[in-house]
Amino acid sequence: MSATKKLHPDEKIKADKVGGTLFKAGLGAGAVLLGISIALGAGKGDHWRHFLHAYLTAWSFVFSICIGSLFFVIIHHLAKAKWGIVLRRQAEFITGALPAVALLGLVFLVPVLLGNENLYYWSVKQLHDKQHPFFHHMHHKMGWLDPVFFAGRYAFYFGVFIYMSTWFRKQSQAQDTDGDAGRSEKMRYWSGFAVLVYSLTTVFAVMDLFMTLQPLWFSTIYAVNYFSGAMLATYCTLGLMSMAIQRSGRLTHSITVEHYHDVGKYMFGWTFFWIYTAFSQFMLQWYGNMPEETVFYSYRMFGGWQIVSIIVLVGHWAFPYVSLVTRWSKRILPILAFLAAWQLVFHYIDLYWNVMPNQTWETAGGWIRGPLQGDPELHKVNFHFMDVTLLLGLIGLWLAAVGKSMKGNLVPVNDPKLGECLAFENY
């Protein structure tokens, strides 16, 4: 039985000036905060080392939500999903920020091309010298870790992401005007190919952008772990974004507690998938106990980083997992909103835990000196105020880019299954 409903006659479905407001506010706040961060980064006098790491962390946060939204769109078509059609357009708007995110990445891409070793240490030419202490470990990898090749791959990844997201968004928006149900068929046909291309592109992009911070470390599930965090952040973002849009008086009838309930279920599911992949990575390396693998955890399991590891485990998994088990916590919107915001904060802390230790680990001679166990001086959490200003600044710029693409209808009004989505109920 598939009950259907029509869009409520009084429903406000136009984005109108929401996008413009978001663009102005986001751009203003983002530019100011980025300016402050640059001043702080220059003032630290460490050759932008901290700035670059903190920037990459903040950038990976907005990047993860963009690629998560792209997957949301693709999998929606592939699975012929009905429940989330009222949320799909928002995900499409978010993917509209991908070109801006690609440009923001130039901040760390250009130093790579200039051979700056402060973020990706493999970008220095000296590593090709046989006398360099890392030469023996690194010289087989230097073909892949070539700065120009790296930049080319960066352009390729974003080319794929931007092309796919633009195609799905344009098809969806064209359906708004011409009402051609065949477009849904077409998008479903291509979503199968898209999901394959997407998976490979994401795995390689994550490996290049984040794993090469520690190019001598191995993990085959790292990209899946990043992806699961990205999907979790995406569902949290979609939930919060829908609530914000409804507050502005739009879509008040279309998005119901039933849709939020499903968002909550996905938050629960991805929370678990995240810990599943994170633990899979940890347990195999802990059990195998091979120095080239445990180097990642042995740095994060001691000193100041030990506390951060525990905070991530409890805050990103244990607490939200238990909180999201019940039906009511997904259906009482203030609670769901709190948990969504909570998980976004901890998604950032998770990324911070992944990226930031490299900043001190490597300068402390982590690779040569081994696990660095026991010396608390070498396990310090290198928190700086610019970490926060950079995160908020990049979120501002990202919101501006999302706002820029927010035009026309806030729901795909001519999607053939929209009626079933509006009447959707959890039994």
Added chain:
Amino acid sequence: MEAETQAHDDDKPAAHGNGDDHGDAGETSTDGGDTELHGLLAEFETPGALIAAARKVKNAGYTEFDCYSPFPVHGIDDAMGIKRTKLPLVVFGGGLAGLCGGLLLQWWMNAYNWPWNVSGKPTWSLPANIPIAYETTILLSVLTTFFGMWAANKLPQVWHPFFRLDRFAKVTDDGMFIGIEASDQRFELEQTKQLLVAAGATHVEECHTDARPEARSVPRAIYGVMIVLTVAALIPFALAFKARASKSSDPHWHVFSDMDFQPKAKSDQPFAEFADGRANRGEIVGTIARGNLRADDAYYRGLRDGQWITELPAAFKVDADKLNRGQERYNVYCAPCHGFDGAGHGIVPERVALRGGAWEARNLVSSDSVVIKMPNGQLFNTISNGFNTMMGYAAQVPVDDRWAILLYVRALQRGQNATQAELPAGAQVR
């Protein structure tokens, strides 16, 4: 009161028209005066009609009724006034029991009953237990879901009074039914019938059951079969217990012979394939195992530029804990010969002297002892490698502990040779 009568009264007897149906329905009535009214069964045409009718029946105050359909009908729970199931709570309990049970199982097996060292990890090691605890959590969650659902639905139910009505067979195909039981407080045959007709039933039928007690009991033969099967299921356990409690000269059964006899050689076994006939390949020439470089001459050998060091090595950090550790290790390894005070009157020389022999241990603390003038490096070397009849302790005592012992020996020497004037006020020996 006969089911037959009702069938003919019906507005739409179409489905009731064929001979077989008629004959079976007749069987119900042939039981004659021993029948008892179980309830009423009403058929509806569509799921929508079923929902509407269920709501009417609920609103009329009935509680002992149920809906039957070939597929799940969304919204029927609400229409019938069924409360949300408590099953999730039961499943949560089951999952929790699985988690705790899985952890307990592994603790008992790996850490308590048979402690087993796996690659130097603690015998009870949480990360290693997570995958199995995760599986047992899922296992018990699924089992409680499955059997909890059975219990909540009163399954297994091999027979139901409505099975006596041929029309009810349509419930596995295209029939939507509401059945109201006669045990309901509001049940009044004629009124209830009217209610169902008014709710849109296309057909309403009475259901009678056989009231004789023997017709309601399980045949004896079934008990017999169950007892035999239960006993048969115990045979494998009986065999296992017999094997555990008795002796046998037969060789083991090798169920997995490729696991019991693996084509591999362990470290200290002979192995003909290699030229030297040993399985152990030794260290690879030109390599040093991680952590075995020991480049710090002062720390590992007590030397600097070929000379004994006189100070302590930089890698050895002196504090009160080290001194206490040195005392503890000294009392274990050195005191048996050198004595607790270092003067050479340990229990071993004493005992050898009592039996008429001579076993001299050096006095470490007397002011004219060679030990007191010995550079630290040389004393460390003596502890490590021995001197004359004293054997080396490098194999038993780690490097850091050997330096700690040296530290304690120096403290003994200082303490044994202190003058009255050097002692703090009040601590002088009278």
